[in-house]
Amino acid sequence: MSNLGKGEFTYDVFKAAYDADPKLQALVKNFDQQTIELKSSETDDVAGLPGNPGAPGDPVGQMAQNATDVGASL
Secondary structure, three states: OHHHOOOOOOHHHHHHHHHHOHHHHHHEEEEOOOOEEEOOOHHHHOOOOOOOOOOOOOHHHHHHHHHHOOHHHO
């Protein structure tokens, strides 16, 4: 943002704004001192959560999907 002649956010300022504003929390998937990752879809909220069938690393969800996958045999 400094290249645009606009103000800059420091990590501490952004973290305080993030902690105080649920609207900002709804837009941001993850952030650290170097990057801010925005949510790209509504599924970002549930992807990877325990008990989310089909989430990466969810063996129970994968087993359920395999058990119900009848493929092209029908």
